[in-house]
Amino acid sequence: MRSTVSGYSALSKAHKFSAAGLVTVAGAAALTFALVPQAQAADVQSAGVKTVSLSAQEFGVTQDGELAKAADDAAGQAQVKAKAAVKAEVKAKADAADRERASRSEARKPMKPAAKPAAKPAPAKPAAKAAAAPVKKAYADNLDGWISESLDILRAKGIPASYDGIKRNIMRESTGNPQAINDWDVNAVNGVPSKGLLQIIDPTFKAYHVEGTSWNIYDPVANITASCNYAADKYGSMDNVNSAY
Incomplete structure (x- = not known):
């Protein structure tokens, strides 16, 4: 609817x-x-x-x-x-x-060696000892030893001499007596007698004394060394002396 x-x-x-x-x-x-x-x-x-x-x-x-x-x-x-x-x-x-x-x-990589520990400092060396003094050569306390010792000193100083020349003059002057003294020659008259193995007077001994030897004129080595020094100056060598000098 x-x-x-x-x-x-x-x-x-x-x-x-x-x-x-x-x-x-x-x-x-x-x-x-x-x-x-x-x-x-x-x-x-x-x-x-x-x-x-x-x-x-x-x-x-x-x-x-x-x-x-x-x-x-x-x-x-x-x-x-x-x-x-x-x-x-x-x-x-x-x-x-x-x-x-x-x-x-990473696993295949070689392992690095462990770091070495720091080296310990070497202990200080003791101070070097002073060089020992050279051992003194031993010489016999007789005519042979006196001549040998004197010759070593003469060679060190560049003074010419020989064993035979020294011994020959010693035997003529004092027969090997280090205490020998001449109290009758002209030197003795003048108040300066000859003394020792090679009969040297005091003024000459003092003038030609060799450093390193005794100042005692009767000391065998000192007497030989001073006498050879004088002979080398006046005659060229003790080897050239054949009489009073």
């Missing part, structure tokens, strides 16, 4: 139910059911249902397309995520393999 409002006719109760059903299916399609002029009510009733049916079909196609597109997008995103996961897994495995190789390489 129809009702009329201000010259417009409304849809029947059955049409309203049909429209409500379409709204439930298609959403905004119910908006097509606006009030129309009364003159066109019958046409609207038939044409309106048909129009709504077409709109619902078209809406369904559109909705299916969007759902399909959404499904494709979701599938694409899932595929991208799956590829990313696979890529991440491959990278993780590669990183783990690199770490394993590095660990094995």
Whole structure:
């Protein structure tokens, strides 16, 4: 049954139910059911249902397309995520393999020897002892020893003489007595007697004394050394003296 409002006719109760059903299916399609002029009510009733049916079909196609597109997008995103996961897994495995190789390489490296402890400083050497004085050569306390010792001193000083020349003159002058003294010749008369093995007077002994020997005119070595020094100066060597000199 129809009702009329201000010259417009409304849809029947059955049409309203049909429209409500379409709204439930298609959403905004119910908006097509606006009030129309009364003159066109019958046409609207038939044409309106048909129009709504077409709109619902078209809406369904559109909705299916969007759902399909959404499904494709979701599938694409899932595929991208799956590829990313696979890529991440491959990278993780590669990183783990690199770490394993590095660990094995480090394990094969020879171990560095432990640092040697700092060497202890060498103990200070005791100060070198002063050079020991040369051992004095031992000479016999007799004529042979006296001549030998005197000859070593004469050679060190560069004064010429020989064992035979010295001994020959000693035997003539004093017969080998180091305490011999002449108290009768001209020297004795003048107050300067000849003394010792080679009968030398005090002034001559002092003038030709050789450093390193005694200043005692009766000392055998000092007497021989001073006498040879005097003979070398006056005669070239004691070897050249064959009489009183």
